Amino acid sequence: MMKKIISLFIASIIFSISAFSQKVISGKVVDKIDTQPLIGALILVQSSGNATTTDEQGYFELETESGNDLLTIKYLGYEKRSIDVNANTSDIGIIEMDRAKTTLNEVVVSASPHNYKSTFKGSNFRLSPVTLKNINPISTEEVLRNVPGVNIIGDMGLSNRPNISIRGSWGRRSKKVLLMEDGTPSAPAPYIAPGAYYNPVSDRLTSIEVYKGADMLRFGPNNMYGAVNYITALPPQKPELRVKLVGGQRNYQTGLLSYGGTWNNLGALVEGVYKKFDGFTDNSSVELLNLNAKIFAKLSENQSLYFKVSAQSEDNQASLSSQTPFTFDTDPTQNPLDADQFTMRRYGVDIIHKWLPKSNLSFTSKIYASDFERDWWRQVTAKVKASEVQAYLGETILNNRYSYLNREVFGEEDYVIVGRVQDGRESTTDSRWTYTVSGFKETLDYDWGAFGEKQYLEVGFNFHRETFKDRFLVADSSRWARSGRTTNDLWYRLWSANGYIRNEFNVGKFGVTPIVRIEHVNMYRQDLLSLAQNPSTSGTEEGREPNVYTQFLPGVTVDYRIKNGEFYGSFYQGMIAPSKVFGFLVEQDGIVTNPLAGQSINIDPELSWNREIGWRGTIWKQRIDGQLTYFNNTSRNFYAGGRNEVFEELGKINVQGLEVAIGAEIFKINQHNFRVFGNINVMQSKVLDGKLVDKDLFSQVIHSNSTQNEYIEKVNTKSIR
Secondary structure, three states: OHHHHHHHHHHHHHHHHHHHOEEEEEEEEEEOOOOOEOOOOEEEEOOOOOEEEOOOOOEEEEEEEOOOEEEEEEOOOEOOEEEEEOOOOOEEEEEEEOEOOOOOOOOOOOOOOOOOOOOOOOOEEEEOHHHHHHHOOOOHHHHHOOOOOEEEEOOOOOOOOOEEEEOOOOOHHHOOOEEEEOOEEOOOEOOOEOOOOOOOOHHHEEEEEEEOOHHHHHOOOOOOOOEEEEEEOOOOOOOEEEEEEEEEOOOEEEEEEEEEEEEOOEEEEEEEEEEEEOOOOOOOEEEEEEEEEEEEEEEEOOEEEEEEEEEEEEEEEOOOOOOOHHHHHHOOOOOOOOOOEEEEEEEEEEEEEEEEEEOOEEEEEEEEEEEEEEEEEEEOEEEEEHHHHHHHHOHHHHHHHOHHHOOOOOOOOOEEEEEOEEOOEEOEEEEEEEEEEEEEEEEEEEEEEEOOEEEEEEEEEEEEEEEEEEEEEEEOOOOOOOOOEEEEEEEEEEEEEEEEEEEEEEEOOEEEEEEEEEEEEEEEEEEHHHHHOOOOOOOOOOOOEEEEEEEEEEEEEEEEEEOOEEEEEEEEEEEEOOOOOOOOOEEEOOEEEOOOOOOOOOOOOEEEEEEEEEEEEEEOOOOEEEEEEEEEEEEEEEEEEEOOEEEEEEEEEEEEEEEEEEEEEEEEEOOEEEEEEEEEEEEEEEEEEEEEEEHHHHOOOOOOHHHHHHHHHHHHOOOOO
C-alpha cells in the first residue's frame, strides 16, 4: 500500500513539473504591405507539433515548452516564416508576412475591417470576410443593400436573379452592371445578354467588392455605372471539415458541406450548397444545388497554378405576373398561376497560371469558360375586370384557383390577372436560352523605379467569345404542357478583342494612374426559323445581321495620401455594350428603328463621362473609418431607359449624387470589437436630350382615372417630352 502512495506522489510531482514547464505564447499575424490581419494563418510548434490558427483579428495563443523552440507561420499565398522563441518569450507581437510573388489576387483576400480596397484607384466599397461572417446573409441582396450608391429590387427570394442598380442604372436583371465571380465576368453572356440569370450563393462567399472608379476599365464591358466582384472561399490553412445547417419559416433550408486544407504548397477546397425556400406567395418555391472545387498550387519559386470548377442547378416555381393592385390589397399571398416553372443549369471553369521570369515582372494567364441553359415555362395571361372574371374563366377554373374572389365587392377599376382561356383551354409559352462563353486573358505586371519610388505598370489583353441561342415555344393544349411549336429561333455570336494599359505613378504623397481600354467587337444575329422556311437559302452564313464597332475608353485617377487616408478624384469614359436589346438597330435621321432589308446596323455603345471626387480613411484614433464621394455622370447614345422604356431619339442623361459610408468601433473588450456601419446616398437624375417612349403607356398598363389625370397634367405643364 505504501509503495502505491509513493508512486502516486512521485507521478503527481512529475505532472506538476511538466505542467509548469508549459507556457503560452501569443502574437498577431498581418500582411506586411497593408498591415491587415490574416485570418486562419497556421502557427506550428516544432518540438511538440502543437498547432493553432489566427482568429478574425489575426491573433493567436499557443502552448509551448518553456525552453527554446521554433514557431513556423504558414498562410496560403504568403512566404513561410520561422521565429525562434526562448524561455523568456511570451508575446511575440506583430508578425509581418510577405506575400509570395506567385500569389494570385483570386486566392488571397484581406481581412481588413475597412470598407474599401486601398489598391483600387477610385471609389469602391468592400464587405470584408469578418463583415460577411457577422451578417450571415441569406442572400447577396441582403448585404449589397449596405453599399452606398447601390439599389436592390428583390426577386424570387434567394437573389438567384438579382436586380442591382448602381448610381442610377437600370436595375432590371443587373443588365447595366458588370457582375464577376473571382474576377471573371459571371453573366451568361456579358456582351450579348448581360442579364443576371446566375448568381453565386451567399453561403460560399468570403468577400464582396463593389467598384465605381476609373480602375473599372481593367475588368470588362458594361463599366459605365459599376461592378460587383463576388470572392469565394479560400482553401483553409489546415484540413477542415465544415458543416452548416440552417432552417426557417416557409420551409427555408440551407445545407453546406465542405472539406479542404493546405498541404505544403498545395491548397484545395470542395464545397456543396443546397438551398430550398417556398417563397412569399402561394405556388412559388425554389430548390438549388451549387457544387464547386478549387485548387491552388505553388509549382516552384516563380510559378503557381489556380484551378476552379463549379456547377449549379435550379428548379424554381415562380410567376412574375400574378398580381394587380386590387389582388395585392385583397390577398398579397395569392398566386393562382401554379404551372409557371424556371429550370437552369450552369457549368464553369477557370484556370490561371502565374509566371515570374524576373522578381519585378510577372505574366498571368487565365482561361475561362461557362455553359448555361435555362427553360422558363410561363402561363399565358390576360387582364380582365374583376367583375367579369367568373364569366371569362367559368365556374370550374374560378372555384379551383380564384375562389378567394367569391366574397369580394368589385369596383369599376379593379382588374385581375388570370390565365388566358381560348376555346376552353389554357396555354403556356417557353423562353429557352442556351449560352456558351469562353476566353483567354493575359496580364503583364511590371514594377519599375522612378522619382525614388516604385511605379507599377499593368497591361492586359483578352480574347472573348460568346454564343447565344434564343428560342420561344408556344403550347396551346394546357398550362402544364412542357413542349410546343417553335415560333422564334434566333442565333447570336460574338467575339471581342479587348485590352488595357495602366500605370500607377507615385511621386511623394501624390499618385497619378492613367488607364486606357480598347474594345473591338464583332457580332451578328441570324433568324434561323426564317432561314429554314426560305427554300432559296444558299448557305449557313446567309441572313447574318452584323454589328462591328471599336471603342476607345480613357481614364485617369489622382490621389493624395494623408495620414490614415487619402483624397482622390477620377475621370473616365465608360460604356454599355450593345446587347440583343438594342445591338441590332439602326439610327437614321436621329430616329432609332429596326433595320430594313440589306441596311447596315450602325448603333454604337451607350457611353458616359464619369467624374468623381472623394475621401476615404480613418479618424479619431482610427476608431471611425469611412468614405465620402461626389459623382457626376453624363451618358449619351442612351437607348434603354428601363423595362419597356426606350429612347426613340437617343438620349443624353445626367446623374449626380453624394455617397457616404461610415464604420465605427463603439467599444472593444479584449480582442472583441463592437462595430456599427451605415451609409447614405443622395442622387439626382435629369434627361438632357432625347425622346423617350414608354411602351407601358400603350400596352400592359391599364390606367385609372387618377393616373390618367396625372399624365394629362404633366403633358399640359410640358414636364414630359
